[in-house]
Amino acid sequence: MPEVKVDDDKFAEQAVDLLNNDPINLKPDKRFGKRHVQVVNISFLIFVAYYSRNSLSVAIVAMNDRNSTINPNIPTYDWHNKNIIQSAFSFGYVPAQIIFSLFPSRFDTKWFAIPLFACCSISGIATPTVVYWFKDKGIMVMRVIQGLCQGFVFPTIQLLLCQWVPPNERARLCGGVYTARPIATVLSMFISGHIAGSWYGWPWIFYISNALGLVWCLSYFLFSYDNPASHPSISADERQYIHKSIGHENKNRKIPWKDIVTSVPFWALVVAQAGFNWGFWTQQTQMPMYMKYVMKFDIESSGTLSALPYLVQWFLSYFFNFLSDYLINRKIWSIDTARKTMNSIGVFGPAISFILLQNCGPDESTKAVILLVFGVALNGACFCGFMINYMDVSPSFASLLMGVSNGACQTAGFLAPLFVQAIVKHERNHDEWKYVFYTAAGIYIVAGLTFIFFGSGKIQPWNSGKKIRDK
Template sequence: MSLQEEKRPLLPTADTGDGGSLTNLHSEQEGAQRKAPKVPGIPKRYILTFLGFLGFVNVYALRVNLSVALVEMVTLNETKVENATSECPGPNNTDVPDVYRKGEFDWSPSLQGIILGSFFYGYVTTQIPGGWIAENFGGKKLFGFGVLCTSALTLLTPVAARLHVGVLILIRILEGIGEGVTFPAMHAMFGKWAPVWERSRLVSITYAGAQMGTVVSLPISGILCDSHIFGGWPAVFYIFGAVGCLWFVVWMFMVADTPAKHSTISTEERDFIEQSIGSKPQRERTPWLGIFTSMPFWAIFIAHFCNNWGFYTLLTCLPTYLSEVLHFNIKENGLLSALPYFCCWVTMNVTGFVVDYLREHRYLSTVHARKLATSLGFLFPGGFLVAAGYSGCNATLDVAFLTLALGLSGIYMSGFIVNHLDIAPKFSGTLMGLTNCFGTLPGFLGPILAGYLTDKQQTSAQWQKVFYISCGIYVFGTVFYLAFASGDIQKWAQPKSVTIEVNNDGSDVNNKSIQNGRSVTPLPEILTGPD
């Protein structure tokens, strides 16, 4: 029996003018792969998802706890509040009194802004390297050590602050460097673990940990600061840092980079995942030219920036708005600040399941599902932010609008965030690194602009300007994403050819099925692509 080799494209392609996307193919084989097999115990991909969720709870708790602790750390005196607004009355409709609070440090508001913003200087530097490293060497250790690094440095925060403010700023920069790899690393892992029809819900559950971390951190940090545990504010850093270190131990023992490397995964689950998403050769060259000339990539890129502008503006400025304009104390501030993030967490999880259901049952194609989720996740918060600016001193209405703004923004998670995995699952870590790197810029720019507009003018009129700008950016992101987003794998993200050995009579040597004289192997859904 003589053999001959035939090289042919793995899939037929159709140029759509948006950077080249694959034609979606569906078959009975694909349909059979949608139903997950029953496996003994908890499926390993769900364990990965849950531990990833807890990882992001830690990550965001460590990120935002300083914003609450600073209130107790820093001295606030009459000079600093003499220009405070009395537009809105204080609690029980009383005038806002002069405030004096003795803190351990006498740092100016501008220096406090530098301390809070220093985290992002480190965070932005490891986004792109983190995605590349995770794709080529595995995301398990990268994600785990990223969280461990941030946790260990958080434990040193009280010591650093008492040594010198410069040491504290350095610690925050290093924390940002460690945390910067987390999103790209997890995205790269989902590129190897998340079956096509489970992408939205698995990604949403895990990344919703960011919102839950904020929910947990804001009120608990306020309570700890007001307590005598470890001297008050230092307890914030000791407790959250220690929890992060404990999480690292569990993560390293229970997670693997790929299904094939997991020591206790069932054969049924491993086969199901690999048939759904395929496998990627290690250290495959990243198609930089294809990425940067792809309009679907730029649609995600712009959407990520626009979303983060609104999110970071609320993340860093909401406590200030509630405190300076509506005059809530630290405990009330922490609880009310956390409420919108809790609603966002609920929205993310519910939307993930809904979107996957609509895609799996073909009520919506993938691209339409992503566009719908992104549009709703942008336009709802933009509209409610504007409404919040006109609620005046009605604290109940103000909090309701801000809660709806941030709560409904969680719909976006099943939109452009998951879209990286749709257009280039093999390079999803790199794409996330690129878009999140650019998306980090609002972490600098949003609070700076808000601070400039409200400096010595903590009034509803000035905050209306902040909210209008965020709304305009949300609208621009929506229009751009609707115009250029795609739900198909791009040409540059799929293998160009495959070598198949065939007999002289045209049959495959491995006895695969034959169609029109050619060997046909059922393809994973990652290559055929969902609608």
Template sequence: MDQKFNKNKAGVRHLQCILLFVGNAVAFSLRVNLSVAIVAMTDKKNVNPNFEEFDWDEKVKSYILGSFFWGYVVTQIPGGYVSQRFGAKWPLFFGLLICSVSTILTPWCSSFGGWKLMFASRLLQGLCQGTLFPSCHVILSNWCPPQQRGVLASFAYSGSSLGTVIMLATSGIIASSIGWPSIFYFPGIAGLVWSVAWFFLGSSSPAKCKLVSAEEKQYIETSLGKSQEKTKEKLSTPWSKVLKCTPFWALVLVNSTTDWGYWTLLTQIPSYMKGVLRMDIAKNALLSSVPYCSMCIMGWVFIASAKVLRKRGHLSTEMERKLFNTIGTCVPMISLIGLGFVTSNATLAVALLVIACGFNSAVFLGFQLNHMDLASNFAGTLIGVTNCIANFTGVLAPLTVGFVVTNEHDPAQWRTVFFITSVIYFIGNLGFVIFGTTKEQAWNNPKSEKDELATAEELQPIKSEHNSDQDLEKSKIEDS
């Protein structure tokens, strides 16, 4: 049956990836909408003046903007554990559903309870979205055959770039025409629609899906092999072996260093543009979205390239991970070094920024999928741990910039920031190239290890009994 199945034909596994693509787009639109909305909420001059304005200082605004990530970090590891243990469909469903409802209620929260209630609302949204990546990883590890994992999983995650682009590009227009509350209403409603679609069409695995054909189900389960064997017991995470695993720590390192670069670009480039180039892009939503538009487009280019190279047999899985991860970190590294020497040419600066963000999308085919390679049975837990640790760079990177840049108009200080980020990029990728691997770890199947041990123990008494019989016969012969 498996030999007759056309693996290139669209199936339910592709439907799951499309749903995850849209889900990631919605999730990131819910995540970034506040960065533009908070400008409109505190300044009526350039937006529709028919809505309430809030007198929040920079300190309060920083609290509100950071509240999402305070919650986001907390639920990474629990989200991975729950998804791995009980199935990922429902953590993902309830996570985005509650986040969408909370987003729709955000304008009411800000009017009724001020910044404190809005802070609580964003904190709740962060808690809900902490389950996003762990749940997606569990679902993708169950649905994507290893040969197609790079393309399908990268496509699913590329929705995050699209959601960022759409939200940043349209928020300014929405705020000036309809009013800032609609910046929360539109993505919130989109999240509710997605939740309904996921409720009926989404599934944690082929084994739990009623839509998948027997042929496709057998193809997926056969290709995944022993890592997807059915067990009566729930697998417990072998923490001691995970923490002793060198490739896992290489994954933690590269995840953290890549996030350092991402947060530096996301949070500090507007300040650099304003301070050094005298160009305020923070209030220009369209210009702010250009780098993320390049990230979205280049992400699809890399996916297509990987598909062609794998089809022609030019790339092994490990080579694919390390090649694209190197592209996704080294090109941004070189772009940032170049950006450090740009002091007046705004066009060149934006071009370098677009290149940095665009090529950074290659990491979706790199370390981002390596959790599934190492241990598909524990992919949700692994990304929960690595993402939790890596997200602390969202705090450390801005603090480092604040320590180095005491005068935002000084190009030399910004050059130091970009050099530090480039070195961090280099170290992370080097560690992944040297110590990273796509080889499935033995601890991914603890039940199999237990069975082998039990089998060995069962054979031991038989062997001893056999030896005893031989000794008895020998003794009889000697006596006679």
């Protein structure tokens, strides 16, 4: 099928007028279209990526607990650097994500996405064998490799969403994509907790979580395309609806670096991303250990209870996504109001929860679980807050902005666990854990206020960049 040519400048101007003044008035194709298939496959990518990386939070507890399994042949260890091991993923992930944000968008994503994720999955499957021979050093190396291989994920996702999702469906579809994160966390913690306590033990946590990545590689090869113009069977009506709604083309534009680095809304996104990442990794990597050592839950219960808040977050995220789009399309909220309101719910709620959680002792487990569910569940509002705001600010460079911002802010992925390593000298000491959660709450609050005062829901003037004409 011949490629459909789009007048970039004409549609860019149209998109600015529509997004900055009124919601998109074009009527969407009501059917389940090809854009929905792409969104499902993108969601699957986030799911397998987070399922793979999150399963270590439960696995590492089991790897260091001789009573975690009924199988005496499963090896266990006595590592005192568990938080350093949990940080290893980010040592590969941070630089790789920044590099891939600069990767030329003119190349078919299948050429690098499938080989990289296949390498990531194979590395994960090989981890138990590597750990057997090289112990903690071996798992660190494998996690760094997996981080390097997953660096393409978020820049590529932003690129694909900008090509496939019309602005008036952005909260529902793009926000829906990011809800794959909590459901991946739910299943990884719940299933991993039960696998760890079974006869199969912790090695099968790695086998199962990473085998799913190979399934995604096949799915992406068969069903996904970079844009509507390259899709062989999309209807002409749906292609036209997407192109006219989006009104931009990401290729062949010179990056306006000076304008980006001096853009206040961009730096508001960086601060929002950094605060979210610190809180997320504090929750993700520390909650199983906190539930086990402070709240006195066993390994299976720790995995199940750590997963429960993310299950609630998954359901609640859909409510936030649909509510946000509904209020925007009914002209009750502007895009700016919607993004800032949802983001505030997503950061201030968990901050309050973290503060109150530290007043709970082992004899108040019910109260602690309720607060944990409350805080983590509300965090899902960020999926239709700052997470999709990159596309509002600059649809032409959303992939770049997300890659640079999230890549830099993923330093929280190793700093948060290292902070815990430095503060919590005795894992059963409740007072030491207070510093961990009070710090996370304070960072959430600062990030939320920064986004309120300095964030924006409008396309920035530098979005159009300067087109580089093909020679």
